[in-house]
Amino acid sequence: MSPTVLTADPGAGTVVRIHGRHIGDRIYRGAITFFAVCVPLLVALVAWEIAVAGWPTFRHFGLSFLTSSDWDPVKDRFGAAPAIYGTLVSSAIALVIATPLAVGVSVFLSEFAPRWMRQPVGFLVDLLAAIPSVVYGLWGIFVLLPLLRDPVMPFLRDTLELGSTPFFTGPAYGPSMLAAGLILAIMVLPYIASVSREVLLAVPRAQREAALALGATRWEAIWRAVLPYAKSGIVGGIILGLGRALGETMAVTMLIGNRQEISASLLAPGYTMASLIANEFSEASSDAHLSALMAVGFTLLIITIVVNAIARWLVWRVGGGAASKAL
Amino acid sequence: MAIEVKSELAGLADPRPANAAPAVTPERTRLAAESLDAWFGSIHAVHDISLPVREGSVMAIIGPSGCGKSTFLRCLNRMHETVSTGRVSGRVLLDGADIYDGGVNPIAVRKHIGMVFQRPTPFPTMSIRDNVAAGLRVMDGHVSRRETDAIVESALRRAALWGEVKDRLGASALALSGGQQQRLCIARALATSPRVLLLDEPTASLDPASTQSIEQLVRELRGDVTIIIVTHNMQQAARISDRTAFFLAGDLVEVAPTESLFTSPSDPRTEAYITGRFG
């Protein structure tokens, strides 16, 4: 035992020892504030670096950079319209396919599925988000494309006679807007599903119970009480999925066929902004070409920021903090 | 009600054990609040309170909920200013030195004035031993491992916890019961030999048996450490304190030797409170 420490008893008038004031605290506050400020600085730096690099292109081509389909690095002519078109169309296909499935699985898990099923199935859906893009691409090349080439595309075009519409014409090569859209659908599904699930969980019990108490079946309660309440949050989840789809690179690059053309047919190859960059960046030799690719990157950056901001705002409106965690 | 309190006091009347505090000079003031005011933003929670506390004595603070007891207590070790809206004016003299003096580091103040809260607050990632030694780590000068072990043991003994935990000092502090956790927190506060110990409703979340052991502990520490204890339980105040202060709506209504405050309060509001007419 150490009585000296325990009985230490300064006499009257002892002034409490004065330390150097809060040096450690100042350093600590300074450090965490610095790290926090790094985040906005990084966003600004990313936007700045890419904007500066893309600026010559924007200045030279103006709006026609976004509307022209003429992309010819040899002649230094750059129009990103096909890539922008391809980005929008492949993302749209993805959403059309993924949305009903994702909302369906979330409603199923949050409202119908027995308790024991929720966690494991939810985990499997989340696992879809854990698979790297390049692995989706690999699987797409060796499993999805052959399937599309043989039974699926001819079936859509000939058997269902969709070939009479402009959307399913032309030869069935495999690599196509449709292939990219399909793989994107699988990839964004877990994002939409996880936001939807959080939003549905944020719906107050009273909403559901009031409907059930009036004699509604469970489906009626979901359709009339739960879904209307969760609607804008789910839409937010879908838009968030859109944000992911727009910027997705590897799998799309491996499956879309990479051709600078605007074609109405989903069976035809196309390009997206991300895959354009991925494909041409390392081969770009001229400054103009590099700058054009940077300009594509900047356009993509702006589009995704806007889309994500809308999504967050919608989700935040329904679920507040809880649901926006899933984003 | 009042009669009950009296009978409680009767059992307390015996003189303190002679060995309690050889070094104590009976009438010296250890800690004194002088014209202390405290605010939360624009809420004026503590009004111009002056309250001296004698060395080695136990001061109880009673009063209805929300009357500013905790706020006052937290002004005494400069914890009030850790709340973002907290503001204090006035003086608090520790052995004659104002802890609110411009040059005083609040961290140093807190090392001299220990505090235990309503709910036990063991550090969950630390073992029992490390919890008790937590305060030693920030003491000036190096404390060796041997010294630390000795201090941990003596603090646990003083907190009447040694017997229960001596075989599992390396175990998580969360493995202890609520009452044991609270005594651990007292041991943690004692380990740095503070001059004053502030207890904010230390038994409010505990069962009767644990409450009793904490009260016993306070009785044993009396004379050794100056204690200020906030309590909602008037019997408890009567059982363990030398003097009692009655707070009401941020004001100090009355402070007197415990026995006389409970038997013959001089202020009608005190009487109303201790006879259970409000609060």
Place this chain on the structure above:
Amino acid sequence: MTAGVIRTQRPSARQRAVGERARKSLGRRRAVNGVMLGVLATAAVITVLPLLFILGHLVTKGATSLDLAFFTHMPTPVGEAGGGMANAIVGTLIIIGLAMLFGLPVGVGAGLYLAENRGAWLANSVRFLSDVLNGLPSIVMGIFAWQFLVRPMGHFSALSGGVALGVMMIPMIARTTEEMVRTVPTSLREAALALGYARWRTGLTIVLRTASAGIVTGVLVSLARVAGETAPLLFTAFGNQFWSTSVTQPIAALPLQIFNYAISPYDDWHRLAWAGALVLIALILVISIVARVATRARFDMGSGD
């Protein structure tokens, strides 16, 4: 009101006034309920199917090409049998390590700041911009790192790849750190302050340590996410056919190698791509499972001693 199968299957018919609803037979409404249950369950099955397909193919195609040489040998030229991805595996680990080096302090520091300054305008803007950063496409991070590091340095490097991935980790780490630090009760913080702990010491030794299990989980999850990223490495780490562990030189990475092999015309390389994908997925799953276990441990509230 003509009853009919088609009609009962249309959910929009459900949105009717109460009076009309009352007239419908309970049996029919129950049938709709059952049908919708079936539809939703089917959606769940369809959702999970691709996952099972992909994992199935990975295991069957990957496992057959996986042997010890895959982990210990270098890539061989086309036509030569055997060969492995030893350099790519090590390269991926190095890049991830570098990413941690940049992402961890900034992420944890920013998270601490966010948790300790709730409601401050700076905290709100940081939180918002952290979400913005999280939503940026990975290819954009790639060209940023190229412009910011590769171009000035004059050559590709492991370092630039690590920076690109590190920046991507920051928002995820910051968010979990903030959430986990917020779960640490104020009473614990006050107990430390009352003992004479300075704020910085309270923050680092009490708050951060108490929240550490959750933060570790968050860091692991973010690691698992960036471990498979390819696009940010295309123009930064670039890939390397040879053995290199230098952070200033181009370095091989598993995802890059998978990509290059997958788009090559050679069967041998395709097999290696599958094997590489299996290893990559296994790596990610292991990290994720460790993260889950760490989360579990947090809720069991072990001693942590």
